[in-house]
Amino acid sequence: MAPSVAHALETLARYRANNTRASQETFLKGAELLKSGAAAKLNDEGWAFIEQLMLASIDIGRLDVADRCLQQLADKFPGSSRVEILQGIRMEATEPPNVVLQYYDKLIDADSGNAAAWKRQISVLRRVGKVETAVEELTQYLDTFYNDLEGWLELADIYSSCNLYTFALQSLSHALLLSPQNPFTVLQFAETAYSAGDVPLALKMFLSVIDMDDESTAQEPPRGISVRAWYGIKLCSRRLIRSPTASASKTVVPKNLNKIEELATEQVLLSYRGKDGGGTLSQDIARKWMSSS
Amino acid sequence: MSNEPVSLYLDPQIRDWVLFPITLVMILVGILRHYVVIWLQSSPQKLSRPAIREQRALARSQILRATAANSPVPPSFYTAISRHLSQAFEAGTYLKDGPPKTDAPAVPPNPMSDPAAMDGMMAGMKTQMVMMVPQMVIMGWINFFFQGFVLIKLPFPLTLGFKSMLQRGIDTQDMDVRWVSSLSWYFLNFFGLNGLYRLILGNDNAADSSRDMMASPFSTPMATPGQVQDYNKVFKAERDNLEFAEGIYCWIGNGVEERVLGRYGKLSQP
Numbered sequence: 001m002a003p004s005v006a007h008a009l010e011t012l013a014r015y016r017a018n019n020t021r022a023s024q025e026t027f028l029k030g031a032e033l034l035k036s037g038a039a040a041k042l043n044d045e046g047w048a049f050i051e052q053l054m055l056a057s058i059d060i061g062r063l064d065v066a067d068r069c070l071q072q073l074a075d076k077f078p079g080s081s082r083v084e085i086l087q088g089i090r091m092e093a094t095e096p097p098n099v100v101l102q103y104y105d106k107l108i109d110a111d112s113g114n115a116a117a118w119k120r121q122i123s124v125l126r127r128v129g130k131v132e133t134a135v136e137e138l139t140q141y142l143d144t145f146y147n148d149l150e151g152w153l154e155l156a157d158i159y160s161s162c163n164l165y166t167f168a169l170q171s172l173s174h175a176l177l178l179s180p181q182n183p184f185t186v187l188q189f190a191e192t193a194y195s196a197g198d199v200p201l202a203l204k205m206f207l208s209v210i211d212m213d214d215e216s217t218a219q220e221p222p223r224g225i226s227v228r229a230w231y232g233i234k235l236c237s238r239r240l241i242r243s244p245t246a247s248a249s250k251t252v253v254p255k256n257l258n259k260i261e262e263l264a265t266e267q268v269l270l271s272y273r274g275k276d277g278g279g280t281l282s283q284d285i286a287r288k289w290m291s292s293s
Numbered sequence: 294m295s296n297e298p299v300s301l302y303l304d305p306q307i308r309d310w311v312l313f314p315i316t317l318v319m320i321l322v323g324i325l326r327h328y329v330v331i332w333l334q335s336s337p338q339k340l341s342r343p344a345i346r347e348q349r350a351l352a353r354s355q356i357l358r359a360t361a362a363n364s365p366v367p368p369s370f371y372t373a374i375s376r377h378l379s380q381a382f383e384a385g386t387y388l389k390d391g392p393p394k395t396d397a398p399a400v401p402p403n404p405m406s407d408p409a410a411m412d413g414m415m416a417g418m419k420t421q422m423v424m425m426v427p428q429m430v431i432m433g434w435i436n437f438f439f440q441g442f443v444l445i446k447l448p449f450p451l452t453l454g455f456k457s458m459l460q461r462g463i464d465t466q467d468m469d470v471r472w473v474s475s476l477s478w479y480f481l482n483f484f485g486l487n488g489l490y491r492l493i494l495g496n497d498n499a500a501d502s503s504r505d506m507m508a509s510p511f512s513t514p515m516a517t518p519g520q521v522q523d524y525n526k527v528f529k530a531e532r533d534n535l536e537f538a539e540g541i542y543c544w545i546g547n548g549v550e551e552r553v554l555g556r557y558g559k560l561s562q563p
Contacts (some may be wrong), residue, residue: 248369
């Protein structure tokens with residue numbers, strides 16, 4: 001096997017493992033591999049690769065390639081439910097939504113425990129704007145398959161898009177239970193709580209994000225998710241100092257608010273410090289922006 | 294016994310017509326069995342939505358309880374989920390057939406009456422049959438045709454304790470332990486061919502028969518997925534666990550501001 005082929009295969013396998021949706025690259029690499037005929041030599045991995053290539057080519061609109069991949073998969077695995085779902089995804093690309101919905105209905109009728117078809121159906125429902133039905137189906141789905149983190153996040157997203165932040169918080173709390181180690185879920189919870197008007201709760205959750213970040217210290221400027229969390233802390237603490245609001249979840253407001261605000265300001269400014277002590281201009285802008293209204 | 298006992302002379306025909314055939318037949322039967330088991334394996338049973346829901350309801354409360362001591366969820370949300378689950382378990386909302394009737398008999402469901410459980414058991418029995426029948430046939434074949442045959446002489450000496458292992462079927466007191474009888478050769482193959490199967494058929498093959506001696510379709514009720522459980526009882530028991538968990542519940546957000554301030558060295562200042 002040529003080294004370039006091996007390298008491409010490795011990259012694609014990594015995409016699969018990390019769930020990366022780099023469709024263009026996947027397609028380019030995949031088309032190359034398909035031409036060189038390397039996929040035929042791999043046995044089990046080859047099929048996973050063809051599935052990946054098919055999804056990627058639908059993503060970038062090369063339906064001819066997708067059809068060829070789908071045909072290969074359907075020939076190899078007749079009657080496989082996974083291929084049936086791929087068939088449905090292929091239909092979503094060109095067919096009108098009601099045809100696709102009927103197709104998924106048929107799959108679910110045949111096997112009511114078909115989680116993948118159910119999820120696809122919900123996603124189509126949401127896309128065509130039947131949000132109410134989508135929410136209804138999604139809650140039922142989550143009642144059955146509780147440990148689907150993706151589903152809970154999707155439900156929270158739908159609720160947030162309808163301004164139902166309290167419901168969104170409830171779905172997010174399930175998501176938190178399912179992935180208690182993920183700071184991004186905590187951050188989302190905090191931001192949703194802020195949108196819902198529960199500022200003390202939001203402050204606590206923003207602080208938890210910082211608490212979860214093991215790498216940050218007083219000297220190092222905060223990075224990535226921490227910067228956003230510090231901004232959130234600053235926002236919440238300032239609002240609480242100016243006008244203490246009641247918390248719907250009866251969260252107690254921290255005593256040393258002023259200290260927290262100071263620290264947040266410091267950390268936000270620190271993140272604009274730049275590499276060699278420069279960046280005073282951006283620090284000034286940030287300071288001005290934070291102190292305004 | 295003397296140092297150089299009267300040596301037995303084995304006819305090479307025994308080697309060609311008994312030793313090799315027994316070994317070959319056992320290997321081939323193992324491989325055949327592997328494929329028969331694969332062919333017999335029914336695809337995993339498809340569960341209906343209510344059944345899945347019932348099976349997984351317990352996981353909900355387990356997930357909730359798993360993090361109770363350091364819960365990421367604020368108190369109001371935690372109690373809401375906890376109470377909701379507790380009520381649902383009490384009312385039997387998650388049961389496959391809906392809430393139970395009040396005067397229902399409190400007997401555990403009979404596995405024979407549930408067709409789903411019956412199927413699971415039948416599948417176990419079928420594979421068991423495929424395991425046992427060929428071995429019985431081979432053993433009968435060896436016993437009938439080759440009883441009392443001495444097949445092979447081991448190239449190393451052994452103590453007398455191995456006599457019962459190596460000379461089964463021959464009741465000779467003073468034969469050297471190194472001679473192996475046909476029935477013993479069968480048992481040696483029976484337990485020893487697994488390595489060969491692994492080489493031929495891959496790691497999780499179904500050809501190894503000695504492993505199945507341990508397993509019986511009835512003795513391991515927890516392992517079979519089709520096992521019937523009285524979910525109503527399980528749920529009721531889980532309610533107590535939920536209450537315990539509520540007792541040890543502690544939000545991770547409690548005192549988080551002190552932890553953060555302390556880490557950045559702001560707490561000690563007056």
